[in-house]
Amino acid sequence: MSVNEAMSANSKPMVSIEHLYKHFGSETAVDDFNLDIAPGEFVTLLGPSGCGKTTTLRCVAGLERPEEGEIRIGDNTVVAPAKDIYLFPEHRNIGMVFQSYAVWPHMTVFDNVAYGLRVRRASSSEIKTRTTRALELVGLDHLADRFATKLSGGQRQRVALARAIVYEPEVILFDEPLSNLDAKLREQMRDEIVRLQKEVGITSIFVTHDQSEALVMSDRVVVMDKAVIQQIGDPQDIYANPVNSFVANFIGVTSLLQGKLLGREGETCQVEVGMGQGTEPLRLGAVGGEGAQTGNQVFVSLRPEDVVLHLSRPDVSGGTNLLEGNVIDTIYLGSFLEGRVQVGPHEIGIQIDHFENLASGQQVWLTFPPDHALCLAE
Amino acid sequence: MCAAETSGAYLEVQNLVKWFGNDRAVDNISFGIPKGSFLTLLGPSGCGKTTTLMSIAGLHSIDGGRIRVGDAIFTSPKEGLFMPPEKRDIGMVFQSYAIWPHMTVAQNVAYPLEIRNIERSEIDDRVAAVLKLVGLTDWANSLATNLSGGQQQRASLARAIVSNPRLLLFDEPLSNLDLKLRETMRVELKRIQSEVGITSIYVTHDQSEALVMSDEIIVMSKGKIEQRGGPVEIYSKPVNEYVSNFIGVANLMKGKVLDAADGKGRLEVEQGGQKITVPCMIGPGIGAGDDAVLSVRPENVHAVRENGAGVKLEGEVTHAIFLGSYVDCRVQWGDFEWKVIAHPRARLKAGEKVHLQFDPEHTLAVQP
Numbered sequence: 001m002s003v004n005e006a007m008s009a010n011s012k013p014m015v016s017i018e019h020l021y022k023h024f025g026s027e028t029a030v031d032d033f034n035l036d037i038a039p040g041e042f043v044t045l046l047g048p049s050g051c052g053k054t055t056t057l058r059c060v061a062g063l064e065r066p067e068e069g070e071i072r073i074g075d076n077t078v079v080a081p082a083k084d085i086y087l088f089p090e091h092r093n094i095g096m097v098f099q100s101y102a103v104w105p106h107m108t109v110f111d112n113v114a115y116g117l118r119v120r121r122a123s124s125s126e127i128k129t130r131t132t133r134a135l136e137l138v139g140l141d142h143l144a145d146r147f148a149t150k151l152s153g154g155q156r157q158r159v160a161l162a163r164a165i166v167y168e169p170e171v172i173l174f175d176e177p178l179s180n181l182d183a184k185l186r187e188q189m190r191d192e193i194v195r196l197q198k199e200v201g202i203t204s205i206f207v208t209h210d211q212s213e214a215l216v217m218s219d220r221v222v223v224m225d226k227a228v229i230q231q232i233g234d235p236q237d238i239y240a241n242p243v244n245s246f247v248a249n250f251i252g253v254t255s256l257l258q259g260k261l262l263g264r265e266g267e268t269c270q271v272e273v274g275m276g277q278g279t280e281p282l283r284l285g286a287v288g289g290e291g292a293q294t295g296n297q298v299f300v301s302l303r304p305e306d307v308v309l310h311l312s313r314p315d316v317s318g319g320t321n322l323l324e325g326n327v328i329d330t331i332y333l334g335s336f337l338e339g340r341v342q343v344g345p346h347e348i349g350i351q352i353d354h355f356e357n358l359a360s361g362q363q364v365w366l367t368f369p370p371d372h373a374l375c376l377a378e
Numbered sequence: 379m380c381a382a383e384t385s386g387a388y389l390e391v392q393n394l395v396k397w398f399g400n401d402r403a404v405d406n407i408s409f410g411i412p413k414g415s416f417l418t419l420l421g422p423s424g425c426g427k428t429t430t431l432m433s434i435a436g437l438h439s440i441d442g443g444r445i446r447v448g449d450a451i452f453t454s455p456k457e458g459l460f461m462p463p464e465k466r467d468i469g470m471v472f473q474s475y476a477i478w479p480h481m482t483v484a485q486n487v488a489y490p491l492e493i494r495n496i497e498r499s500e501i502d503d504r505v506a507a508v509l510k511l512v513g514l515t516d517w518a519n520s521l522a523t524n525l526s527g528g529q530q531q532r533a534s535l536a537r538a539i540v541s542n543p544r545l546l547l548f549d550e551p552l553s554n555l556d557l558k559l560r561e562t563m564r565v566e567l568k569r570i571q572s573e574v575g576i577t578s579i580y581v582t583h584d585q586s587e588a589l590v591m592s593d594e595i596i597v598m599s600k601g602k603i604e605q606r607g608g609p610v611e612i613y614s615k616p617v618n619e620y621v622s623n624f625i626g627v628a629n630l631m632k633g634k635v636l637d638a639a640d641g642k643g644r645l646e647v648e649q650g651g652q653k654i655t656v657p658c659m660i661g662p663g664i665g666a667g668d669d670a671v672l673s674v675r676p677e678n679v680h681a682v683r684e685n686g687a688g689v690k691l692e693g694e695v696t697h698a699i700f701l702g703s704y705v706d707c708r709v710q711w712g713d714f715e716w717k718v719i720a721h722p723r724a725r726l727k728a729g730e731k732v733h734l735q736f737d738p739e740h741t742l743a744v745q746p
Contacts, residue, residue, distance in 0.1 A: 216699055235700050239722065252702035305703045305721065331565065334589050334613040334626040335677045335719065351703060353677050353719075355610045 013072075014039040014203040015060065015171055020069035022055050029055040030066070031227040037205065042197055044206045046214040047224035048250070053207045054175060056224075060205060061096060061173055062089035074170045095164030095172040095202075099179050103148045103156045103163075109135065110144040113162045120167060134166040137196055154185045161193070165200060172197075174206040178213065190216060211251050215239065223247050241288070245376050248301040255348045257300040259284070261292050261375065268319065269375040271300050275344030282344075284321050285370030292377040299376045304338070304351035306372035310365040311356075321373065323348065323366040327358045341366060388413035388448060388577055389434075389545065395442035396429050403429040405601035406442070411579075411594065416571055418580045418588040421598035421624070427581045430598075431547055434579065435470060436463035447544055447577075469538030469576070471551045475530035477522040477537075484509065484518040487536045494541065508536040511570055528559045535567065539574050546571065548580040552587065564590050585625045589613060597621050617661055618745040622673040629679065629716055631672040635743055638666050645743045647672050650712025656689055658741040670743040676717040678740035681709060681726060685733035692733050698726045709734060 013036035020033040030052045037043050045053035058064040060071055062078065070080040073094065078087045103112055114131040122130070135141040138158040143151070148159060157177060164172050174193070178186045194217050197204050208214055214221045215235040223230045223238060223246075231243045242248035245256055259273035262283065269289035273282045286300045316322045325343035337352045341364060348366060358364070387410025396404040404426040411417045419427035433440045436452060444454040453460050477486050484505050491501045509515050512532040517525060522533060531551060538546060551567070552560045568591045571578050582588055588595050589609045597604045597612065597620075605612060605621045616622040619630055633647035638660040645656050656672060664670050685692070693711035700722065707726055709716040716734060720726050 212701060215702055236722070236725075239700070239702050303703065306723075331590050332609050332613075333586060334609075335675060355614065 011039060013037055014041070014074060015205070016070075016072040017056070017060070018070045020056065020059060020066050020071065022052075022059060022064060022066045028227045030059070033069070033229060035222060035229075035232070037203055039203055040201045042194070042204045042206065042217060042219045044208060044214040044218040044221045045224060046208060046211060046221050046250075047230075048209055051224040052227040053209075053222075053224050057173055057175055057205060057207045060171075061094060062087060062092050093170040095167070095169040097157075097160050097164045097172065097174045097177045099176045103151075103159050105147070105149045108145050108147055109140055109151070109159055112148055112159050113166050116163060116167050122167075130166055130168075131162075134162040137165065137200065138162045138192075153181055154189055157181065157189055158192075161196065165196075165202065169202070171203045171205065174204065176208055178208075179210070193217065215251070221251075223250065225250070242301070242374070242376070243290070245299045245301065245378070248299075248374065248376060253304055253349055255302045255304070255346070256376075257284070257302070257346050257348075258378075259298060259300060261289060261294055261296050261298045263294050264289070268370045269298070271298055271375055273300060273346070279344060282323070284373065285319050286373035286375040287371050289375035290377065292375065297378045299378065301374040301376050302348065302368060302372075304349040306368055307348065307350045308367045309341075309350055309352055309356065310367065313365050314367060316367055318369075320367050320369050325364060325366065327360055327362045327364055329360055330358050387411055389579070390446045391430070391434070391443070392445075393443040394430065394433060394440060394445065396426075396433055396438070397441050398429075402601050404433065404440075407598075407601070407603050408443075409596060409603070409606065411577065413577055414575045415593045416568070416578045416580065416591060418582060418592040418595045419598060420582060420585060420588045420595050421604075422583055424600075425598040426601040427583075427598050428549060429601075431549055431579060431581045434545070435468055435547055436461060436466050450544075467541075467544045469541070469543040469546045471531070471534050471538050471546070471548045473550045473553050475527070475534050477525075477530050477533050479521070479523045481522060482519050483514055483522055483525065483533050483536075486522050486533055487540055490537060490541045504540055505536075508540045511539075511573065512536045513566075527555050528563055531555065531563065532566075535570065539570070539576060542574075543576065546576045546578040548578065548582075550582055551580075552582075553584070560587075567591065589625070597624060599624075614740070615659075615661070615742070616673060616744060617663070619671045619673070622671070622742075622744055627676055627717055629672070629674045629676065631714060632746070633670055633672050633743070635660065635664055635666050635668050635670050638664070638743075642738070643743065645670060645672055649714040652712045654689055654691055656736060656741055657738040658736075658743050659739065661742055661744040663745055664743060669746055671746050673742045673744050674736055675740065676706075677719040678737060679709075679716060679718045680735045680737075681707060681718050681720055681724070681732040682735060683730075683732060686735070689734075689736060691735075692731060695726055695728050695730050695732055698728050 015037040017033055017035045020030050022030040033056055047053050055064055059066045068081060071078050073092055077085050078092045110131055113134055114127050117127045135144055138161050140158050178189055190213055218235055220234055221238050222232050225246050231238055231247050239251055248254045257273045259271040262270040262272050267287055268285040271284050271286060273284055275281055284300050292298050323343045325341040328340040328342050330337055330339035337355055339350045341348045341350055390410040392408050394404050394407050419430055421427050432438055434445055440453055445452040451459050452466055488501050488505045509518055512535055514532050552563050564587050592609055594608055595612050596606045599620055605617050613625055622628040631647045633645045636644040636646050641660055643660045645658050693709040695707055696710050697708040699706045705720040705722055707718040707720050709718050
């Protein structure tokens with residue numbers, strides 16, 4: 001069942017966070033956070049360090065106590081200061097996976113995973129069945145008797161994962177679990193977590209500052225900055241329709257050209273972009289522009305993969321935008337060529353999917369239709 | 379010293395052989411490079427790239443061949459010649475930074491000049507100049523231990539170039555740095571190298587480093603050279619399956635060449651009972667009737683909903699992973715899974731049927 005189907009079937013959200021506030025001294029760490037998460041959904045909290053994502057997760061876990069708001073998990077209210085409700089982490093039905101593996105070195109893989117069940121006084125036959133099943137799910141059943149110290153980083157993270165799912169919690173919380181792994185392993189574990197999450201169907205909240213992790217893994221992404229939610233949406237939507245320059249810049253690569261909104265012609269915003277002193281400003285067409293009034297300062301946001309490069313001046317028609325500039329530099333990466341082009345005072349990133357012999361300083365032309373550029377309110 | 383060199387190369391490695399026990403680590407390889415150029419030796423661990431580098435540095439003796447730089451012969455066992463490493467006038471940058479913790483950055487960098495008894499004022503000038511070049515001017519008087527990994531590597535680079543050596547050797551200098559820093563540093567290293575113009579040999583197993591930094595790349599495997607060329611040539615015209623697979627990602631499928639003329643032709647491939655004929659470029663060393671391997675990069679496979687003319691190949695999208703600027707797709711065709719890169723605006727979804735199209739210019743038949 002997809003998230004939308006789950007929601008529209010009137011089923012209750014698995015996690016519900018309402019008007020959450022958390023301060024550290026005079027710092028606001030989380031500022032009115034609201035989010036409902038459907039059963040089985042994978043939601044990522046994404047943002048730079050200090051944006052409030054980890055604090056929010058820790059409030060859900062019960063490791064931090066918010067000053068205001070309410071969090072419900074399944075049928076239970078786990079924290080609600082106004083009602084004087086606060087459940088300790090061990091009384092919330094959650095599993096957690098951290099960046100540090102938090103795996104006990106003096107125990108075998110099996111004992112590490114079984115620990116949570118023993119603490120909960122499960123019967124020994126139940127411990128055996130559930131632990132074996134969890135180890136099978138993460139692909140470590142053949143290493144059950146090995147000591148945790150004899151494992152690689154990736155295997156330890158699998159143990160941590162098995163331990164989090166073994167008592168079948170309603171929600172699993174991930175706090176940057178992949179940041180300690182090297183690039184290859186990170187990708188492998190990322191795919192592994194997604195596979196496992198879909199297989200077990202467990203509701204997941206994942207915290208990361210890595211936008212590619214967020215794009216690949218999530219059903220929905222919550223982008224945060226300065227304690228405030230900036231945007232919530234599915235990965236494609238957030239990438240294609242960022243609501244402001246922060247989101248556009250944080251998710252993926254974009255060039256932001258500052259300008260003034262002159263007016264609208266149908267769907268297209270006309271934006272006047274300065275080209276430096278003594279040069280006529282350019283007029284560019286872009287879609288979007290929600291919340292911006294004529295005369296406002298706006299940004300035109302342009303993704304490198306949406307710019308077409310020309311080595312001679314092309315004929316353009318139908319409102320296609322044309323920029324003239326000089327190559328700053330290029331990097332050949334095999335499957336594509338990345339480059340920067342100076343257009344007046346602006347630096348535009350380009351990405352071409354074939355090799356082009358571009359010299360620094362060489363004159364080039366860039367085109368893009370208005371619907372490949374986005375006008376963003378400042 | 380032999381003045382009458384036939385080859386115009388600045389560094390020349392001829393028929394280099396090096397054994398470790400019963401292992402032929404370097405198996406009769408030869409190459410030469412012009413002055414000022416940046417050559418990368420690329421390959422998996424055990425391919426002989428580091429052994430080649432160490433042979434040039436003189437950190438071990440060689441069993442056969444000859445290494446010359448400019449008019450200096452570094453080593454030639456047959457002629458009984460071996461120049462000790464300290465006489466070779468080489469700058470080296472290793473994976474471990476090899477920076478002295480008890481010295482300041484400036485003292486670390488000055489060291490190679492001090493052991494040469496150069497005048498104090500000249501040392502100070504040269505140290506200041508290289509620290510500026512590597513962007514460490516503000517750190518000159520800090521203890522080396524207070525530097526981050528990236529900064530320590532800049533300091534080792536400064537130390538390697540301060541005496542303006544005839545050769546600069548790099549042994550996987552970026553592998554200890556995290557991904558973001560590695561990406562910044564490879565562009566920085568290349569910038570600094572082209573500014574000082576010192577002939578450089580760079581050893582790595584990381585193909586993207588090799589593509590970004592090098593004037594030329596030598597791809598090695600099992601002690602031998604598989605291919606040599608510029609980054610674009612190596613990536614877009616790999617000569618065999620090994621190079622196709624090691625540099626970047628490729629769809630590789632066994633087939634038979636139907637006809638070949640002037641570097642172009644047709645390859646027949648069969649997979650899970652389906653047979654197609656693909657117009658393609660024919661790589662060196664293969665002709666009509668030969669077994670060959672089809673090699674197509676994911677970005678050169680175009681998934682379209684309506685098929686036009688050309689190869690008929692219909693499959694089902696099994697994964698479409700959205701990565702922002704591109705979508706990484708898998709398309710199942712018989713028992714073969716095609717790797718396809720699509721533009722995000724194409725909005726491909728798992729489960730839909732697509733036709734795959736190839737541009738013959740970017741479709742290769744290479745040696746198995």
